[in-house]
Amino acid sequence: MTHPRDESAAPSRRSVLRAAGGAASGLGLAGLATPAAATATQSDDAPDGWSVPVPRNVRVVTRNLGLGARLYGFVDTDSLQVEPAQVYERYQQVRASAPGERMRAIAAGLAAELPAVVGLQEVARIRRGPNDYTGGSEPNAEREVYDFLELLTDGLEAELERYDFDVGYEVAVVSGNLDEEFPAEGPDGERFDVRLTDRDVVLVRDDLTVRSTDDGDYGLNVSAVLEDGTRVSVTRGYALATVELEGARFSFVTTHLAVASRIVREAQAVQLAGLIERRDGPVVLAGDLNTTPEGDRSSAYERLVESGLRDTWAALRDEPGPTCCQGELLRNNRSRLRSRVDHVMTAGPVVPLAARRTDTDPGDRIEVDTPDGPVRLWSSDHAGVVADVRVEPRTREFVPLLQGLLFG
Template sequence: MQWMSRHRRALAVAIAALVALAFAPAAVAAKGASKRNLTVMSRNLYLGADIIKLASAPDLPTEQANAKALHDTVLATNFPARAKEIADEIKRTKPDVIGLQEVARYFRGADGVHDGVNNATTPLFDWLQILQGELRARGLNYRVVSRQDELDVEVPSDDGYDIRLVLGNAVLVKAGRKARVKVISDRNGIFTNQLTVPLPDQQVVLKRGYAGFVGSVGGRRFLFLDPHAEAYSGDIAGAQLQEMLDTVASNRKLPTILAGDFNSDPAQAGADAKAYNAAIGAGFVNTGKRVSTCCQDERLDNAQSKLTQWIDHVLVRPKMRVLRWQVIGNKVGDKVDGLWPSDHAGLVVKLRLR
């Protein structure tokens, strides 16, 4: 009986070893595949006010009054408070790569001076600096790997000095011990198709563009682009996306991720769907389903969400396996100090590169 017991134990060990050997290749393959996982976020930070209101000014005194009102709105929409919630979103969702739009810097000029030149240099706010501070406070380490300044406008204000806004895009990549992405080269640019807006004292070109980079994860090379297309002309937005598709994103052999604010909803009529359709026509596919990502009230204090448009997208070419897809910043519980984190919701997508 004792011999039988030892025999059964030996047989059980042998069977277990055979089972382990049988499943070992699958386990190794799964582990290898997971190294190709990449989590990306698209987040419009919101510049804090609707600057197109400046275009409604019929004369310089009205422009100055509008500039002060917009400055007051930027103060009221309180990015330092909103940045805390956005940093919490990043901590919860753990993106490897973050594409940011409406990365704003505000400056003031000398008191009483308006010379028609964009030369105000006294800092008021720096969105990226503020957000990076909140990330560090949470023990998060992200580095800026691409940045593109686009709009640069300076206007006189009833505050008694010029106010200057520099607006653009930035891409952040997780750094430090938990870094998984290798950055190979920067990819950023400004579109040649632009909307020009007349003000009483100047013509303002609403420059738009993109930030991005070529990188690799788990030995797989990819291109990540963070575009921000024109909001006030669907035709121009479509031309901007087509320009990007014909140039920096023209290589169909390189796995490519477009994560940004297209200002284009496929359900909209006519020109307003052009930017999205340009990407789909170039072989890109959406990683998620239709969801409302824009837009809350200008002052971000509306009680219930007013998101109705689907203009923020994460598109990929070729099709990739989507392991996780979620919307962030779209629930009342996401508000901070009575404000929505942004006038847009954000998107977080976990992908597996082939």
């Protein structure tokens, strides 16, 4: 998504971002100053001619894109039966949620923030195919209906093209979660199969260097065996990218923990905490963790905090900051956000600087045309969370030792 430009004509956004230490200010596109922190690359106590990496300010975002219907509606039922009418209903709900317009709106918000790294959840891919479903068969529908990742990245590229700066985003890593296919039947007798693929994705701004990536599934997931013998697993996992901004290297993890089971969610949190504990250096976790600091959904949150992760929002803000959830159809006039389940958490030498939510006000909704006339929709059932953090470079702790060895 990077586009070559005449670099002699004007400073590129990449050069401005590097000079600013990697995090745009709250002024969005109008200004690129960072929160107060060191950004020079020459340390006062370094020998002449030595360049010592210093802390870098980094902006990160987490966004649950919102399927536009209840995610479980495609894959589980109270009766443990395949119900084609229900699958059809959920499919039509997704269509009515205007995924193309919603992804473009989210892309516009990201372009205004210019985060260094973005964690995305519910990055759905909807496909349909012939009505050949049999219980336990492998998903085979291939006719593309919506690919949320393609819609978002295309929208982000178009937004960045509006400004004369050389900057783009790369898909660093994709974690494949649920991939299930079920039969749908409409009221007019139309029959076809619907395939839902769910993913978590890490986007990295292309002035950062991606050093390594990793992804995987959790060992315990919500599952059920339907009456026809089909085992349906709502698989969840994580996507991780180790990135570097001028010597400051850190690991960024995004995930979407289970919502339907407290026990499963807590087990996934423990596995996630173990993964983070094994990382060397600073770590930023940004995702829909489906757990809150208090109440009956706090156990997974407690396991993460007990492992040493720090809640950026709690460290900086006294207010509740709910991020979930708008109405299932996204058409509610007043915000219904009640729970703070979308988090930015850190481990290691990372200092929180600022945190805020996006898309929380009714005025943030988008207008879309429907057969029934124009309607206003929330871009997702979740708010976004934007956080600025200061990341210490991996090499910083070795500088005094090295200087002592070389210079006494």
